Amino acid sequence: MASSRNNSDRASQQDARAWSALTGTKYTASLRQVESPFAQGFLGDRFSVRTLVGVLDDHPVVGSHGGPPVLGDNGMWDTTPWRFGTKKDLVEMALVVEALRLFTPATEADAAVHSYRLKHTVEKLLAPHCNYVTNGRLIWAAAALGLPLVETETPGPNLLVGISEAEHDYVRQLVDGSTPPTAHHHRPAALDHLEESLARCAAGTPVAPRWVRPAPVVVATPFHDWLIAQADRNDRVGDIARDYVGGIEYNIQSICASGGDFLEELVASWPSANAYDAAVHTIAEWFMASPDADPVRPKFVSRSSDDVSGWGAGAGDMEKVTFLCPCGDGEVVEEHDNVPGFREHSVNLWCDRCRGEWDFAPGRSVRDWGLIPLASVPQP
Structure with missing residues (x-):
């Protein structure tokens, strides 16, 4: 245990020295940022500052490879020096890394999220913990994470970043607040964990264990x-x-x-x-193309039962189960006589419109009923 802690301390010290050397920040101030609760990794391990610094030289797209800098705060080919000097530069870079970890990586061929648009999404997502993200620092964090970076058709300060475009657009729609999403199939799986971790950090309470991306589950959607x-x-x-x-x-x-x-x-x-x-x-x-598909089962509404003493064979109940009809203006009603010696069961579609458009699928029990459009039933 002591050896593990020593290794962790040594890694923090090495990262602090690397940040201090790059930015001119004092070593002790750099170390405080490295050890900040906001920089310990919510969706993965604490990110390596040495890796972050290294990509500025050796990354295939943003690395200088011993020449003049390729990346700056404004983005690609920015010749002005990086603007460091606050007590939160490194912490904010760590938060940008966490925001990018939120999204499922895409291939280089599918990289389509514009870095300048993405940096605004990340700003709004991380507020108030990080109120401003430059285009260059967004690209820098993406490079350190190994996300694909692709030049745009017109060379300039921006790049295309290889993350899920659908997940990004969902988060953008969410943080913009103008038209919040009402369907959530594109919601990043780790979004709740990230938001909760940021809130806990800000409140000074313990953060949940690091999130682990679950294995993909393929769900059939015929x-x-x-x-x-x-x-x-x-x-x-x-x-x-x-x-x-x-x-x-x-x-x-x-x-x-x-x-x-x-x-x-x-x-x-x-x-x-x-x-x-x-x-x-x-x-x-659809039913004509897929005759074995499950029939339509409209929305459940209510279930009720009345106790019945019975007529010599024992007590039971009269059960009623109600569903909406397909058009929503009527009902489908199951009725079950659960009295010993009687036990009658029925299901009826109580809607004049739907009776002209739907029928009960054949060969199914009263409790397992389903509806199919009459137009899909072969005519004799």
Whole structure:
């Protein structure tokens, strides 16, 4: 244990010396920043200042390789000296590193997040703990993390950074506050941990153990995959698909694994009658393309039961389970006579409109019912 602590102390001292040599900050002031609770790593190990300093010379994109500096506070090819001198320079760099760790890395070919836009996102995300991030320091932190950095089509101070564009756009939408996301499929997995850790640090309370990125879990989304493949069609299914894709991109539409998920979201948003009709037509096509897909199960509303003394065979209850109908204006009602000697069960669709558009899927029990569009049922 003592050896581990000594190694940790030695690493901190080496980092403090490296920062002191680069910035002209006194060693003791540098060491205080290295040992700050904000610089110990929330989403990974404490970042190495020596690595940070090293990329300014040897990184393939931002490194000087023994020549004049390539990167400065304003970004690429900035010839003015770095503006160091505050008591928080290193701590703020550590926080920028943590903000970038939030996002899933992308490949160099998929690098599309503009560094200047990203630096504004990081500023707003880290406020009030770090109120200003320069374009150059954002690029510098990305280089130290090993994220892909790609030059833009027009050479200048900015680079494209290899992180998930969808996750970045979600966080940008969140921190801007103007149109907060209502769907969260692109929310970075570590965002809650980062926000909680920053708040705990600021309050001087112990921070939770470092976050560990979970192994990717592949979730089947057959309806989603089918629907986005229809977006090039020039008909009402194509219109529905394009609206769906746009909603996914702008975080106002959740990913729908099934036709039932899609219909529930649509009804909850109070669509026009035309939009609902187009959705039913789309779901009917989905069932024709995927006849083994699970039928639609609308939203659960309530469950009630009344005790019954029975008629000689023992007591039981009368159970009623209510769901919304597909269009949302009526109900699907299960009724269960759970009295010994009787035990009758039924399910009914109480909506004139839906009875003309939907039917119960064949071969399923009363409690396992589901609905399919009549238009998807082969006609004799």
